[in-house]
Each structure stands twice: as C-alpha cells, then as structure tokens.
Amino acid sequence: MTVHSMTGEVRADPQIAAAQPPASTGKCWVYVGTYTEGASKGIYRFELDLANGNLTSGTLAAKSVNPSFLAIDPAHRFLYAVNEVATFGGKSSGAVSAFFIDPRNGNLTFLNQQPSEGSGPCHIVIDSRGKYALVANYGGGNAVVLPIQSDGRLAKSTAFVQHQGSGTNPNRQGGPHAHSINLDAANRFAFIADLGLDKIVVYKFDARLGTLVPNDSPSVAIAPGSGPRHFAFHPNGRTAYVINELQSTVTAFRYDPAHGVLKAVQTISTLPMGFTGESSTAEVQVHPSGKFLYGSNRGHDSIAIFAINPATGGLKPVGHQANQIKTPRNFGIDPTGNYMLVANQDGNSIVVFRIDLNTGELSPTGVVAEVPTPVCVKIIAQER
Numbered sequence: 001m002t003v004h005s006m007t008g009e010v011r012a013d014p015q016i017a018a019a020q021p022p023a024s025t026g027k028c029w030v031y032v033g034t035y036t037e038g039a040s041k042g043i044y045r046f047e048l049d050l051a052n053g054n055l056t057s058g059t060l061a062a063k064s065v066n067p068s069f070l071a072i073d074p075a076h077r078f079l080y081a082v083n084e085v086a087t088f089g090g091k092s093s094g095a096v097s098a099f100f101i102d103p104r105n106g107n108l109t110f111l112n113q114q115p116s117e118g119s120g121p122c123h124i125v126i127d128s129r130g131k132y133a134l135v136a137n138y139g140g141g142n143a144v145v146l147p148i149q150s151d152g153r154l155a156k157s158t159a160f161v162q163h164q165g166s167g168t169n170p171n172r173q174g175g176p177h178a179h180s181i182n183l184d185a186a187n188r189f190a191f192i193a194d195l196g197l198d199k200i201v202v203y204k205f206d207a208r209l210g211t212l213v214p215n216d217s218p219s220v221a222i223a224p225g226s227g228p229r230h231f232a233f234h235p236n237g238r239t240a241y242v243i244n245e246l247q248s249t250v251t252a253f254r255y256d257p258a259h260g261v262l263k264a265v266q267t268i269s270t271l272p273m274g275f276t277g278e279s280s281t282a283e284v285q286v287h288p289s290g291k292f293l294y295g296s297n298r299g300h301d302s303i304a305i306f307a308i309n310p311a312t313g314g315l316k317p318v319g320h321q322a323n324q325i326k327t328p329r330n331f332g333i334d335p336t337g338n339y340m341l342v343a344n345q346d347g348n349s350i351v352v353f354r355i356d357l358n359t360g361e362l363s364p365t366g367v368v369a370e371v372p373t374p375v376c377v378k379i380i381a382q383e384r
Helices: 014-018
Strands: 002-004 027-034 042-049 054-063 067-072 078-083 095-101 108-115 121-126 132-137 142-147 159-162 178-183 189-194 199-206 211-221 228-233 239-244 249-256 261-269 280-286 292-298 302-308 315-321 328-333 339-344 349-355 362-370 374-381
Touching: 042 067, 054 108, 054 349, 054 362, 078 108, 078 121, 095 121, 121 178, 142 178, 142 211, 159 211, 189 228, 199 228, 199 261, 211 261, 228 280, 239 280, 249 280, 261 315, 292 315, 292 328, 302 328, 339 374, 349 374
Parallel strands: 002 362, 067 121, 067 374, 178 228, 280 328, 328 374
Antiparallel strands: 027 042, 027 067, 027 374, 042 054, 067 078, 078 095, 095 108, 121 132, 132 142, 132 178, 142 159, 178 189, 189 199, 199 211, 228 239, 239 249, 249 261, 280 292, 292 302, 302 315, 328 339, 339 349, 349 362
C-alpha cells in the first residue's frame, strides 16, 4: 500500500507497486471537494501519475466553506464549487464560488462568489460552451443558472426554477430535493433528479439566454420511494441512468434527444444478493468507453460494477469492489479510463483503483491519499 498524507508522509509496499504495469503516460490534476466542519479547510489538489496510478503533491488548493461538489469548465481554465450551506448573505441560500486554474501548477485563485438562491446546493454542472453554471439546491428544492463571464467570474442568475410536491418517504421526501442537474450532449435539455419527488424533471435549456423552461414532457417518474439522486448519460447520447439513493437501485432509460424524453427500460439493484443491512447510494458514472457503469454504495461500502449492453443500454452485474472503501461518496475516472479515484467521506481518504478495460473490474493499486471528509473528485489532464 502507498499512503500519502496531507503532511507529505508516504508509505509504500514495493511488491504491490511492482505488480501494476504502466497503463499510460502523462499526469493529471485531481481536485477534491470536502466538507469543512472538521479538519478540512476547503479544496485539495493532487497530481495523478498515469504511468502507475500514484498520487503526489497533496495540498490545500483553496480555502472555502463546504465546497462539496465541483465542476470544471470545458477549457479547463476555471473550477466552480458549490458552498453547501443553509444561509448566505443573510438569506436562505447557499453559494457558488469561482476559481482560476493556473495551468502551470494547478493552483487555484479565487475569483468571486454568487448566491445559489436555495439552501444546501449540492451539485453543479457547466454547459458545453462554458457559458453557464447550473446548480441544484437540495434544501431549497430548486435550481439556478449562473452566467460565466469571459474572465471566469460568475454573474447574477438568469434562471430559477422551484419544484413543488413530496414523495412517499416521510423522513426524506417531505418536500422537493433537487439532488443533481445535468445537460444532454446537445446542450438543449436539462435534467434535475429530485429525490423528494421521485422524478427526473426535464427543462428546455436556452444556451444563448441561460434560461430553463419546462419541457413538453416535463418529467419522468421513478418508482415511489426510490429517491433519484445522480444522473449520467451514456457517451452515445441515446441512453441515460439515474442512481436511486433510498432503494439502492439504478434505472436505465432510452433517451430521445430530439424531444428530451426519457423512457425507463430497466431498474436493477446496486447491492449483492442476500445483503440485508442498511445502505444508500451516491454517485453514478459511465466509463468513457461506454462499456461499464459504476455506482457507489454507502453502508455496503462498495462500488457496484455493471456491464452495459451496447444494443439496449441494459445493465448486467459484474461485481463489487469494497477494498479500503468506507462511505464512498463520489468518485472520478481519469480521462484515459484506466483509473478510478474513490472519495471515502468517512474514511478521510481517496483510494485509487485500476480499471480492467475488458471486464470493468476494479483492482486496488495500493495507493491511498489522506484527505479530510472528501466528497467530490474531479480529474483533468495537465497541459504539456
């Protein structure tokens, strides 16, 4: 095992390191969003070596309050973080912070901050042109669109949408809870997974004006009590997936990109057969190859692995990886598709796994980086 602490301490097992053949060359910047109620001070930065999966140069990149979820613009010039708080500027709102990424060393420079216009912002995405940041507010049950200026700074919102209603679980679904917001590849439609409503709510997104208007087919329902949380498109643009927090399932959809319509075709458990303990899901991502889908289980403490049927988009269980995983929140897959970095929220660490490009299975590299209360992992290739 190789362990990197935030103080620079490194411990290595040469046998494990030697057993991992090189997969690629080059290096990536790794940014980790955290909760700051404890030891964390904000956003942390590491360097990922693609030759061996090693993480080096662990450091505090920027001080910020609860920068839980991160997004990076398409040109890799700016990083944006939600500040997951209940009040900001004396109002019931969280905030969104903008940072400049120094291409020479990966350092972050704070640019400015805007209110998220809803409490507890928990997810952010940047549109494909790098012109707008779209933010989901869990506590507020709403979403907002913030323009991105040419210098990376955020301007005041151009759109705000408020959800209404409730679900069947009185403890978690007493009102709307917008848990994520995503855009399709054409930048035409926005999809909000609302945990409180058991719906994926669909909006037409105007990439010129930064507005959201309910789609002609305004939503798709998930099974009652499911609690849809995070959403991911397949690279082919014809299939999408939502991971359901409360029932530990993934629902697969066919997607009509001309009309922004989702049609559910399958729902499958993220847990192994026979598991009876308490567990909930968090993150879902499709491998860059489009061959595999991954989901994180908190409680079972594992990454669920699925093979994707290339014809139908349907899922087939491959297995689970639980090595050194404790409350996996988010995870990141590097641009080459060779490594997965898992954020252990309660384990205070990032664990690196090698991805088998033939089977999708995850194998430990022995690399563990200490980070206080990690939530989100974003990876970008370094400029050469």
